[in-house]
Amino acid sequence: MKTIYEKLAELLEVDVVSDEQILEDFESWDSLTVLSIIALASENYNLVLRADEIRELKTVGNLVSKLKD
Amino acid sequence: MNLIFKNKVITGILTVLPANEVKFEDEMENYNFSLAKSLKLKMAMGYDKHRIVNDGVNVSDLCIHGLNHLFENELLKKEDIDALILVTQSPEYFMPPTSNVIQGKLGLKQDMICMDINQGCAGFEIGLYQAFMLLDQAEIKKVVLLNADLLSQKVSKRDRNSNPLIGDGASVTIVEKSEIANTIYANIKMDGSAFDTLIIPAGGFKTPSTPETGVMVEDAAGNFRSLDNLVMKGDDVFNFVQREVPPMIEQLLEKAQIKKEEVDFYMFHQPNKFMLNKLADKLEIPRDKMPSNVVENFGNASGVSIPTAITYNLGERLVHESLLICLAGFGVGLTWASMLVKMGNMKFCKLINF
Numbered sequence: 001m002k003t004i005y006e007k008l009a010e011l012l013e014v015d016v017v018s019d020e021q022i023l024e025d026f027e028s029w030d031s032l033t034v035l036s037i038i039a040l041a042s043e044n045y046n047l048v049l050r051a052d053e054i055r056e057l058k059t060v061g062n063l064v065s066k067l068k069d
Numbered sequence: 070m071n072l073i074f075k076n077k078v079i080t081g082i083l084t085v086l087p088a089n090e091v092k093f094e095d096e097m098e099n100y101n102f103s104l105a106k107s108l109k110l111k112m113a114m115g116y117d118k119h120r121i122v123n124d125g126v127n128v129s130d131l132c133i134h135g136l137n138h139l140f141e142n143e144l145l146k147k148e149d150i151d152a153l154i155l156v157t158q159s160p161e162y163f164m165p166p167t168s169n170v171i172q173g174k175l176g177l178k179q180d181m182i183c184m185d186i187n188q189g190c191a192g193f194e195i196g197l198y199q200a201f202m203l204l205d206q207a208e209i210k211k212v213v214l215l216n217a218d219l220l221s222q223k224v225s226k227r228d229r230n231s232n233p234l235i236g237d238g239a240s241v242t243i244v245e246k247s248e249i250a251n252t253i254y255a256n257i258k259m260d261g262s263a264f265d266t267l268i269i270p271a272g273g274f275k276t277p278s279t280p281e282t283g284v285m286v287e288d289a290a291g292n293f294r295s296l297d298n299l300v301m302k303g304d305d306v307f308n309f310v311q312r313e314v315p316p317m318i319e320q321l322l323e324k325a326q327i328k329k330e331e332v333d334f335y336m337f338h339q340p341n342k343f344m345l346n347k348l349a350d351k352l353e354i355p356r357d358k359m360p361s362n363v364v365e366n367f368g369n370a371s372g373v374s375i376p377t378a379i380t381y382n383l384g385e386r387l388v389h390e391s392l393l394i395c396l397a398g399f400g401v402g403l404t405w406a407s408m409l410v411k412m413g414n415m416k417f418c419k420l421i422n423f
Contacts, residue, residue, distance in 0.1 A: 030102070031230070031290045031303075032110050038304055039347055042311045051304035055289070 004064055007044075011036045019061030041067055071324055072255040074201040078247035079410070081144060081417045082387075084380040085135040086238045086367055087122040088422040093233055100229040101291035107229070115342025115361065116233040119368025121221045126423070127161050128217035129171050131239035134423050136175060136213070144417050145243065147175065151209040152182040154199050156192035156372050158401070159219040160185060163274075168215070182209075189267070190338045190400025191257070192216050192372025193242075194408050198255065200244040214242040216372035223269050225285070225294035231301050234341050236368020239423075240376035243416070254325040256317060257406040266305045267401040271296035306400065310344060313405050314397060315351050321395070321407045329354060332409070333392040334383070338399055339363035339374035372398070379412075380420040387418040 002010075009017045013028040023029055034054050041047040045067050057063050093116045097107040110116065122131075132155070139145035155168040162170075168183035182203065188195045193216055200212040217239035224231045271282035282296040294300055314337075322329060335358055337345060345361035360382045363374050370377065375396055383392070391413025399405040 030106055032106070032113055035304065035307065035343075036113070038307055039343075042308065043347065043351070048308045048312065049304075050308070052289075 004067060007040060008060060008063065011040065017060045019059060019064065021060045023057060023059060023063060037063070070257055071320075072198065072257065074198075074253040074255065076247045076250055077201045077204055077253060078245055078251070079197075079242060079412055079415065080245050081139075081241075081243040081415050082376050082380055083135050083139060083241045083417060084238060084373065084377045084420040085131045085138075085240065085423050086120045086236075086370075086377070086420065087126065087131070089121055089123055090118050091121050092118050096226065096232065099226045099232070101227070101287070101293070102229055110229065110233070113343055114234065115365045117365040119221075119233070119236040119364075120238060120370075121368070122219050122237045122423075126219070128155070128157050128159050128219060128239060129161060129167055129174060131237075131423050132171050132215045132217055132241065133174055135239055135241040135421070136171075138421060139241065139417070145213075147177055149211045150177055150181060150213050152184075152200070152203045152212040153177070153215065154184055154186060154196050154203075154212060155215040155217065156186045156188050156196040157215075157217050158187060158189050158371065159217065159222070171215070188402070188404065189218070189371040190340070190374075191398030191402070191404040191406040193240075193375040194255065194257065194396060194398045194406035195404070196242070196372065197244065197408065198257070198406075200242075201253070204244065204246050210246060212244045214244055216240045216242070216376060218371045218373060220299060220371060221368075223297070223299045225292070225298040227285070227293035228298065230290065230292050230303055231299055234364050234369050235299075236364075236370045238367065238370035238373040238377060240373045240380075242376060251411065253408065253410050254321055255406065255408040256321055256324075257404070258313070258317070259405075260403040263305070263309070263403045265302075266309065266403055267299070267301045269297070269299050306340070307344060309403060310340070310399050311347060311351060314348055314399055317405055317407050318352055318395065318397060321409055325409050327393070327409060331393060332358070332395045335359040335395045335397070336375050336378045336382075337397045339369050339378055340400070341369070371400070377420065380418055384418055384420070387412055387415045
């Protein structure tokens with residue numbers, strides 16, 4: 001079972017991610033990645049997220065706590 | 070809402086697609102997106118090519134082409150058509166109904182019913198429900214269901230959210246009374262409180278098209294569209310589908326007392342490969358039982374997507390065999406509907422070009 005950080009690193013197309021990293025700084029941060037995060041939330045956490053909610057988040061840590069809500 | 074229909078049968082499906090094929094790569098430069106990101110989008114969503122009508126082509130042209138093909142090949146007789154249902158969101162006029170226009174152009178008999186239904190993604194199911202209900206009349210023996218949409222005309226070429234997946238097309242489905250007793254299980258739900266999830270904001274009576282409604286505006290994701298263009302809240306659609314469709318299918322199968330593995334194919338509306346694969350996984354259905362190859366080959370022509378999936382993936386098989394098929398449509402409205410139906414021994418099941 002992959003950790004949440006491993007899954008996010010995969011979606012963000014990097015080797016590792018850490019809490020303090022800014023989401024908008026990732027090269028891969030775009031509407032498609034946002035959709036992939038919505039899908040990840042739906043599949044793994046049974047969570048309904050909206051694109052605008054995700055876009056409001058600043059850091060990887062914010063995103064992780066959103067997913068663990 | 071659960072629905073039950075008795076002693077009805079689909080005896081033929083013909084899909085008519087415009088021959089003009091547009092490649093994803095040829096439209097990438099219209100998008101406000103890097104090349105690498107566009108290619109990633111193509112890969113993830115399963116975009117490749119789509120069928121788009123040439124300027125000046127209307128839904129009646131595709132429908133008449135399909136019906137004439139059936140008349141010429143002696144697969145349908147003009148005088149046998151007792152009802153013509155056209156499900157479309159691309160009508161030629163606000164008045165009269167486009168189905169009447171088709172009836173007139175083809176010289177069909179007057180002793181019949183024509184009706185247009187404004188529905189999209191679930192338009193195949195809704196059209197079939199209407200056809201089944203009409204067939205309860207003694208004098209109605211054969212219903213022709215037309216699904217047709219040309220929504221490429223309303224999508225902005227600079228909208229990578231909608232343009233790569235849209236396609237144009239029409240289908241002709243023949244529905245009759247069955248001599249062999251059968252039961253068709255179905256259901257439907259609607260949520261008009263989310264009417265603006267998929268919408269063309271201007272062009273109707275409320276907001277007529279003006280030079281102002283034609284002004285292109287950039288959204289948060291960098292897509293350009295005007296109020297005259299189709300706009301889709303992609304994330305809301307995704308969440309809606311993942312939330313509502315799996316329980317709808319579970320309920321349908323439970324009512325019919327059928328196990329998931331007894332269903333031969335799940336022919337669902339075709340929004341994109343990504344969403345269909347997620348749906349198959351959530352329903353724990355093998356992905357090869359739920360074809361998702363319509364968008365990459367032809368584009369999504371709303372209510373025509375299921376007939377396209379059936380004719381493209383099964384075609385001749387449905388002339389020679391009989392298969393248990395679960396249909397599901399979901400989208401604009403919002404509307405979601407599903408149906409469990411035995412299909413087979415059809416007179417025809419194929420796809421032709423316009």
